[in-house]
Amino acid sequence: MKALTWQGKRSVSVENVPDPIIQEPTDAIIRITSTAICGSDLHLYEVLGPYMHKGDVIGHEPMGIVEEVGSSVTNLSKGDRVVIPFNIACGTCFMCQRGLQSQCETTQVKDKGSGAALFGYSELYGSVPGGQAEYLRVPYADYGPIKVGTELPDERYLFLSDILPTAWQAVKYADTEAGGAxxxxxxxPVGQFATRIGKHFGLRVIGVDPVPERRAMAARHGIETMDYAKGIADELREATDGRGPDSVIDAVGMEAHGSPIAGFAHQALGLLPDKLAQKAMETAGVDRLAALHTSIDAVRRGGTVSLSGVYGGQASPMPLLSMFDKQIQLRMGQCNVRNWTDQLLPLVEDEADPLGTMDLVTHRVGLDEAPAMYETFQKKEDGCIKVVLQP
Structure with a gap:
């Protein structure tokens, strides 16, 4: 089959690789019909390269048609249409039973001290072949795949794999009081959905980004927007009675703009042998923290900062004096996708499309064009906000 493979820093290519096969009786094989490029895929393209291996199949936002199921799979049949959550969870362990599927004890990557295995996301999360491919092997197929209808287009359902529940969890974790800011x-993509979900819950939502096209998309959905620039925390306070927003979501993560020293660290990591680079990430502060530190500065006293952006440095410096003094709550973590499915599926299938799933994708291309789209997406060129690949 054809699959998008990691070849090196800022280098991915479509290659012919072996078709996946049933390895365990709980497996299923899915023929991919749509698969997206996620913002966190760009971390593999750049910063997390030391944990990648040449030829790794990447991607973790797929959906498609069931082609084959293992002998123990009872709730899927050939021909079913399914969305595949990015985290691999068993559904029965201590963590899964508590809605913490991203911490599944059955699939935890214990030799790396990581949570549940993820599709297509590096040695840190199990080196499981990903979904930017023609076919995908899905472990624990009786639990993970989300069966969906056949009437609506892929894009109404596809984002249930990651970014829609990730945004939902971010808003839930932000725990903004009714009518708050x-x-x-x-x-x-995650930030776009987070703003729409916040508005769906009746909140006053302010979206912050330096890219005009992204602000314009948010504004189409009735979101107040601000440019991300020096003094943005003061601007947010001025817009919220001098206090700051009740909650702030950081949907940026480790590659934030405005962090020149950490940006240099990212470049230096790329010059080290993989094992040394891994050691640096596991012991040093290599995240670009401008967005996170600004979130902490901007949120009101007693407010909450919710992190959905991915961070990878073990010793990234934090302004603990300010955090303690302001009595800030901080919530974060990989999304527990299946925990939110039952709440999101009715909204996705609502004719009115209240979360705007059909107004997110800016580029739809074949799998062969994926390498060029990675570069376009990373550079934020051509108004690129969300890319969907169709194998």
Missing amino acids: LAVFGLG
Whole structure:
């Protein structure tokens, strides 16, 4: 089959690789019909390269048609249409039973001290072949795949794999009081959905991003927007009675703009042998923290900062004096996708499309064009906000 493979820093290519096969009786094989490029895929393209291996199949936002099921799979049949959550969870362990599927004890990557295995996301999360491919092997197929109808287009369902529940969890974790103000830093795909979900819950939502096209998309959905620039925390306070927003979501993560020293660290990591680079990430502060530190500065006293952006440095410096003094609550973590499915599926299938799933994708291309789209997406060129690949 054809699959998008990691070849090196800022280098991915479509190659012919072996078709996946049933390895365990709980497996299923899915023929991919749509698969998206996620903002966190760009971390593999750049910063997390030391944990990648040449030829790794990447991607973790797929959906498609069931082609084959293992002998123990009872709730899927050939021909079913399914969305595949990005985290691999068993559904029965201590963590899964508590809605913490991203911490599944059955699939935890214990030799790396990581949570549940993820599709297509590096040695840190199990080196499981990903979904930017023609076919995908899905473990624990009786639990993970989300069966969906056949009437609506892929794009109404596809984002149940990651970015829609990730945004939902970010808003839930932000725990903004009814009628309160929620600021969202970063209007990429997760940030776009987070602003719409906040508005759906009746909040005043302010989206912050330096890219005009991203602000314009948010504004189409009735979101107040601000440019991300020096003094943005003061601007947010001025817009919220001098206090700051009740909650802030950081949907940016480790590659935030405005962090020149950490940006240099990212470049230096790329010059080290993989094992040394891994050691540096596991012991040093290599995240670009401008968005996170600004979120902490901007949120009101007693407010909450919710992190959905991915961070990878073990010793990234934090302004603990300010955090303690301001009595800030901080919530974060990989999304527990299946925990939110039952709440999101009715909204996705609503004729009115209240979360705007059909107004997110800016580029639809074949799998062969994926390498060029990675570069376009990373550079934020051509108004690129969300890319869907069709194998």
